Amino acid sequence: MLFGSLEFAIFLPIVFVLYWFVTNKNLRHQNILLLLASYFFYGWWDWRFLSLIVFSTCIDYLIGIYLGIDLDNRKRKFLLLSSIAMNIGFLGLFKYYNFFAESFAQAFSLFGASFEPYRLNIILPVGISFYTFQTLSYSIDVYRKKLKPTKDFIAFAAFVSFFPQLVAGPIERAANLLPQFHKPRVFSYDEASDGLKQILWGLFKKIVIADNCAVYANAIFDNSDNYSGSSLLIGAIFFTFQIYGDFSGYSDIAIGTAKLFRFKLMQNFAFPYFSRDFGEFWRRWHISLSTWFRDYLYIPLGGSRGSKLLSIRNVFIIFIVSGFWHGASWNFIAWGALNAAYFLPLLLLKKNRKNLNTIAENSFFPSLKELIGMLTTFSLTVIAWIFFRAESLFEALNFISNIFCKALFSFPMVEVLGQSKLQMGVVIVLIIFLIIVEWIFRKERFAFDNISKVKPFFRWSIYLGVSILIFIFRASEKQDFIYFQF
Amino acid sequence: MRKFIFKVLTFCILFFSSLVVISVIYENIEIESNDYIKGMIKKHQLLDSIPSPRIIIAGGSNNAFGINSRLIEEAFELPVINLSIHAGLGTPFIIEEIQQGVRNNDIVILSLEYGLRDGDKFIKKVLPILPEIKGYAKNYFDSNFLLNIQSNVDHVSGKILQHLIMTLKNSLSQSNGIEVSEIYHMNAFNKYGDVVAHIHEKSKLKKAQKNDDLKDNSVNDNTEIENDKYFKLINNFKEVADSKGANVIFMFPTMAESYYEINSEGLKMYAEDIKKKVNIDIGNDTRSFVYKDSLYYDTPSHLTGIGRDLRTIDLIKLLKKNTLLFNDDNDIPSNKKINIVD
Numbered sequence: 155m156l157f158g159s160l161e162f163a164i165f166l167p168i169v170f171v172l173y174w175f176v177t178n179k180n181l182r183h184q185n186i187l188l189l190l191a192s193y194f195f196y197g198w199w200d201w202r203f204l205s206l207i208v209f210s211t212c213i214d215y216l217i218g219i220y221l222g223i224d225l226d227n228r229k230r231k232f233l234l235l236s237s238i239a240m241n242i243g244f245l246g247l248f249k250y251y252n253f254f255a256e257s258f259a260q261a262f263s264l265f266g267a268s269f270e271p272y273r274l275n276i277i278l279p280v281g282i283s284f285y286t287f288q289t290l291s292y293s294i295d296v297y298r299k300k301l302k303p304t305k306d307f308i309a310f311a312a313f314v315s316f317f318p319q320l321v322a323g324p325i326e327r328a329a330n331l332l333p334q335f336h337k338p339r340v341f342s343y344d345e346a347s348d349g350l351k352q353i354l355w356g357l358f359k360k361i362v363i364a365d366n367c368a369v370y371a372n373a374i375f376d377n378s379d380n381y382s383g384s385s386l387l388i389g390a391i392f393f394t395f396q397i398y399g400d401f402s403g404y405s406d407i408a409i410g411t412a413k414l415f416r417f418k419l420m421q422n423f424a425f426p427y428f429s430r431d432f433g434e435f436w437r438r439w440h441i442s443l444s445t446w447f448r449d450y451l452y453i454p455l456g457g458s459r460g461s462k463l464l465s466i467r468n469v470f471i472i473f474i475v476s477g478f479w480h481g482a483s484w485n486f487i488a489w490g491a492l493n494a495a496y497f498l499p500l501l502l503l504k505k506n507r508k509n510l511n512t513i514a515e516n517s518f519f520p521s522l523k524e525l526i527g528m529l530t531t532f533s534l535t536v537i538a539w540i541f542f543r544a545e546s547l548f549e550a551l552n553f554i555s556n557i558f559c560k561a562l563f564s565f566p567m568v569e570v571l572g573q574s575k576l577q578m579g580v581v582i583v584l585i586i587f588l589i590i591v592e593w594i595f596r597k598e599r600f601a602f603d604n605i606s607k608v609k610p611f612f613r614w615s616i617y618l619g620v621s622i623l624i625f626i627f628r629a630s631e632k633q634d635f636i637y638f639q640f
Numbered sequence: 641m642r643k644f645i646f647k648v649l650t651f652c653i654l655f656f657s658s659l660v661v662i663s664v665i666y667e668n669i670e671i672e673s674n675d676y677i678k679g680m681i682k683k684h685q686l687l688d689s690i691p692s693p694r695i696i697i698a699g700g701s702n703n704a705f706g707i708n709s710r711l712i713e714e715a716f717e718l719p720v721i722n723l724s725i726h727a728g729l730g731t732p733f734i735i736e737e738i739q740q741g742v743r744n745n746d747i748v749i750l751s752l753e754y755g756l757r758d759g760d761k762f763i764k765k766v767l768p769i770l771p772e773i774k775g776y777a778k779n780y781f782d783s784n785f786l787l788n789i790q791s792n793v794d795h796v797s798g799k800i801l802q803h804l805i806m807t808l809k810n811s812l813s814q815s816n817g818i819e820v821s822e823i824y825h826m827n828a829f830n831k832y833g834d835v836v837a838h839i840h841e842k843s844k845l846k847k848a849q850k851n852d853d854l855k856d857n858s859v860n861d862n863t864e865i866e867n868d869k870y871f872k873l874i875n876n877f878k879e880v881a882d883s884k885g886a887n888v889i890f891m892f893p894t895m896a897e898s899y900y901e902i903n904s905e906g907l908k909m910y911a912e913d914i915k916k917k918v919n920i921d922i923g924n925d926t927r928s929f930v931y932k933d934s935l936y937y938d939t940p941s942h943l944t945g946i947g948r949d950l951r952t953i954d955l956i957k958l959l960k961k962n963t964l965l966f967n968d969d970n971d972i973p974s975n976k977k978i979n980i981v982d
Contacts, residue, residue, distance in 0.1 A: 174641060341641050350648070379846050580804070614651070621655050622662075626800045 155198040157407040158361050165195065170414055174341055181338050185312045188415065192317035196280075199321075203279040206244065211314045213240055214289045218303035218310070221296045230297060237293035241286040248278050253482035281321030283479055287446055289314055292328035294450055301329050309335035318411040322404050324422040324442035331419070339416035349413030351602040351617070355591075356406025358620055361628045363588050364399030366581045367392040370568055375543055378553050383562035386553060387536075393543045394536045395585050398427065401440070406600055425596045427535070427589075428513045430527035432496040433506035435535065443479070447472050458501060469501060470494045480542070485550050489541035496534055512597050584627060663796045666803065673769040678826035679704075679725055683833040684741075684776055686721045693745035695720045698738040700727025700753035701835075702893040706929075706943035708952040709832030715956045718747070722833035727752070729766075730759020731870045735877045736777035744885035749959075750877075750920065751891040753941060754907060756870035768801075823938075838937050839945030845936040848898035867910075871917045878920050889962060890920040894929035894951055899940035924958050 155161050169191045177183035197204050217237045221230055255271035262269065292313075295301040304310045313332045319325075374381055374389025381389065405422035412419045426438035436444050452472045458465045470491065477490020500506040513528065514520040520528065537554065544550035568578060595601040605613055687696070695718050697703045703724035713720045723738065731752060742748055766773055774781050822828075828837035874890070881888045892911065900907070911926045933940075935947030943951055 341644075343641075343644050346644050347647070377846075380844065577801075580801070614654070617651065618654060618658060622658060625659065626804075 155195050157404065157411075158357055161198065165191075166411065166414075173415055178341075179338075181336075182308065184339065185306075185308045185335055188317070189308060189312040189315065192312065192315040192320060195317040196315065196320055199280050200277075206279055206282070207285060207315055208311075210241065210244065210286065210289055211311045213237070214293055214314070215304075215307055215310050217293055218296045219305065221293070222303035234293055234297040238290065241290050241293075245282060245286050247274070248276060248282055250478075250482045284323045284325055285314055285320060287325045287443075288328070291325070291446065291450065292332065295328050301332070304332060304336070306336065316412070316417070318408040318415075318417075319419055322401070322408070323440075324405055324408065324420050325446050326419060326442065327446075331417070334417050342416060345413045345416060348603070349410040351605065352406045352410030352413065352600050354410075354617060354620055354624075355601045356403045356408075356410060358624055359399040359403030359406065359588065361403075361624055362399075362584055364396045364403060366584065366627065367396035367399065370578060370581065371396050371543065374568060375553070378549070378556060381556075381560075381568070382564050382566065383557045383560040384564050384566040385568050386557045386560070387562065388566045388568060390536050390540050390543075390553075390557070392581075394427075394532075394539050395588070397539060397542070398423075399588070402426075409600075421599055424599075425592050427532055428528060428593065428596055429531050430509045430513060430524055431500055431505070431531055432493070432534070433500045434509040435531055436493075436497065437510075443476065447476055451475065462502065465501060466498060469498055473497065484547040485541045485544050488547050488550065489538055492538050492541060496538070515597070580627070584623075587623075659796070662800065666796060666800055674826045675769050676824035676826060676828060677726060677766050678770055679829045679833070679835075680770060680776065681772060681826075682829055683721065683723050683725065684772075686831075686833060687723060687741045690719050690721060692743040693718055693747065694743075695747045695749065696738065696742065697722045697724055697749045697751065697833075698734060699724040699751040699893065700729075700734070700941070701725060701939075702727070702753055702895075702941040702943075703749075703751050704829075704833070704835045705838065705937065706894050706941070706948045706951050707834055707955070708949050709830075709834050711949065711952045712956060712959075713832070716959070720832050724751070724833075726762070727755075727757070728759055728762035730762065731756040732873055733759045733763060733777050733780050735873045736780040739877050739880050740777055740779070742881055742884055742886045746881075746884075746886040748881060748886060748888045749891055749923075749955075750874070750888060751893050753893050754895070754903075754910060756867060834948075838942070839948070841937055841944065843934045843936055843944055844938045845896055845933050845940065847933055848896070848902045848940070867913060868917065871914070875917075875919045888920050889923045889959070890914070890918060891923045891955070891958075892926045892928065894931065894941055894943060894947075895926075896933045896936045896940035897930055898933050900926075900930045921962070923962055928954060928958065 155165060169187070173184060173187055177187045193204055193207075196207065214237055217233050221233050225233075252273050255273060259269055259271040292301070292310075296303045304313075309332070313326075313328065313335050316326075316331070371389055371393040374385060375393065378386060378389070402423035409419045409422070420442055422440060422442050424438040424441065426435050429435035429438055452468055455468045455471060456464055457468060460468075473490040473494035474487055475490070477486040477488070477493075480486045480489070497506065500508075509527075513524050540553050541547070541550045544553055591601050595603060598604055602616075605616070608616070695712060695716060697707055697709070697720070701724065703722060704726070707722055707724075709720035709722050712718075723741070724734075727734075729737075734752065738748060738750070763773065823835075823837045823841070825837060828835045830836045878888055895903075895907075907926050915922060929951050931943070931947055931950060935944055935950065936942060937944045937947075
């Protein structure tokens with residue numbers, strides 16, 4: 155079920171009404187309802203893969219229980235490794251098997267031994283990378299004794315499959331989300347109203363910005379050989395906003411939906427395109443994944459505490475693994491490596507934590523230095539996204555070389571069947587609108603946060619205006635959320 | 641909670657009231673557009689006005705770009721209507737459209753693009769600039785309740801968007817209408833309904849790469865169940881055509897050589913499926929209309945001027961061999977049979 159679809163628009167109010175009017179005041183009933191709703195939400199896409207979530211839930215629940223018993227360290231380690239093996243095993247089988255099989259075959263062919271690898275003809279279960287990481291965080295935290303294992307199976311199952319963030323995050327830590335399933339939840343007007351505002355802005359970002367940008371980004375990336383350098387650059391910029399609108403829009407809808415049920419999910423995006431350097435960018439982009447890797451991979455590897463060489467190694471590992479998490483192909487690995495290369499100079503010069511505050515904190519406009527930093531970071535991000543969007547490493551490199559070799563300074567000409575040139579202009583105006591709104595709210599958690607200071611008439615006019623904008627400018631073709639494929 | 645529900649309901653009422661007001665304002669605004677898809681108007685005028693017997697070519701843009709109807713008309717001395725325009729309209733719409741228009745003694749050449757598909761999304765896009773489309777396949781719209789609701793909503797939003805763009809454009813250039821391109825233009829067609837705007841253009845097609853399979857066109861992706869749904873529609877159409885006394889022949893479309901090679905596995909399976917499950921005489925095989933990449937204009941199914949003449953000559957030869965269509969038992973006068981001028 156897609157956020158923004160008619161089915162979800164029917165599903166959400168029904169669950170909301172049942173939750174607050176039928177199961178209200180009974181925590182167990184609320185959790186059961188959320189669990190059933192979550193399974194229904196996931197099963198709407200493909201009910202067969204529900205078995206995978208149920209299996210993963212049962213195993214991690216049992217492992218958690220055993221880890222809670224006072225066992226010796228060897229047994230505890232064995233249990234943790236079992237959980238990791240199962241979760242990573244599923245991920246490896248569904249997501250990475252074909253990549254490794256093909257890469258091995260290619261590697262062998264270099265030595266003259268060619269063979270046809272056995273490929274699995276299976277589809278990737280939606281959201282598998284997200285919920286496996288979420289359950290892994292539970293097992294690891296219980297192992298590290300940072301969290302007590304839960305004995306409430308329903309609460310645990312609802313935590314694993316919580317529908318607002320099940321298929322594309324934010325990847326919640328068990329320590330943050332699981333206790334919320336144990337506490338009584340009472341309706342809060344402020345939370346629910348905040349949630350709706352965040353959903354509204356998320357829908358705008360997804361339906362208006364991402365889906366419209368996708369039309370042009372897809373046309374340009376799919377026929378990159380036919381475009382000039384300037385048009386290719388426009389295509390890369392469209393994709394830059396598409397991926398932001400798509401993923402941060404999804405996160406806003408997820409967080410807003412959770413608020414309707416009185417759950418607090420972690421912030422996943424903090425206006426990343428206003429970052430002044432790559433250290434700041436990665437503190438603002440896909441925060442739940444970056445912090446997951448920081449806590450469960452980077453710090454256990456030694457972080458930046460060891461020698462310089464060790465720090466460099468750790469940075470590359472975390473970024474490359476992050477790239478590989480996104481997709482089983484070399485272009486994602488290259489995307490990770492490129493981001494590591496962007497970040498590394500900051501780390502070595504100890505400037506990676508220089509920009510911890512918000513840009514233009516005490517004024518409306520940024521200083522020249524901040525502006526240059528922001529534009530440089532944005533430009534490098536655009537180049538990196540080419541690796542993310544291209545179908546292969548070769549295609550990405552070809553795309554970048556074409557940008558610089560094929561009339562970069564000519565007037566961009568982008569022809570898309572059924573779209574007039576002015577429609578592209580309209581999309582650019584909408585992107586500028588997005589930037590202005592987000593700039594205004596850059597110090598908040600999301601756009602429209604703390605808007606209650608504005609007079610009600612203007613506030614309601616803004617909500618109504620944005621809703622009408624969504625209605626008018628929504629793209630004619632809905633695109634699946636990009637992060638569903640991860 | 642009461643306060644929350646009251647405010648949400650108030651907002652919903654305000655939002656929908658605004659939409660109603662906007663709809664009323666925009667209902668009477670005509671959208672001027674020169675979009676390619678508006679070529680359907682001319683095609684349907686031909687379909688309504690030309691008396692039977694006629695040869696009607698139905699399908700997607702492979703026919704619109706790749707048929708020289710004049711040659712067919714000269715060959716068979718029958719009027720030709722090229723009804724095909726865009727595969728995106730979807731198999732159900734294309735079938736319903738021809739089903740509605742076919743008459744006694746007509747000969748229908750049904751050449752659907754590879755990858756049978758639904759066209760709801762595309763039709764929603766078309767509705768604001770071509771509201772007449774609802775009359776071209778009445779049953780299609782009458783039987784699709786959800787599409788009707790969605791299309792009415794999309795019609796309003798599409799109109800507003802198009803109007804805004806038109807106003808913007810007019811204020812910038814003083815010219816009327818929305819020009820998409822010179823080729824994909826409503827005036828790109830000749831008197832038969834063939835696209836002719838591209839016939840002097842050179843090929844822009846790039847050679848097929850490994851990943852240029854037809855996943856987007858669903859040849860390799862469609863499940864058997866999905867295809868069966870469309871085969872059923874085609875078979876229903878055959879029954880309707882029979883009851884109206886019209887003849888139908890199914891033909892596989894054209895495809896550029898390098899793309900054909902990459903997709904040959906999927907196409908082979910698709911063709912076998914069609915032969916097994918479709919009750920219409922099949923007039924060619926998947927290789928019949930495969931030509932060199934350089935004979936294609938911008939996509940692997942849009943032939944250039946020379947390419948379309950070659951394809952048409954091949955088509956005429958194949959039709960000539962088809963005794964089911966052109967034999968003594970049908971009502972076509974014998975002097976109008978297989979008199980190919982080539």
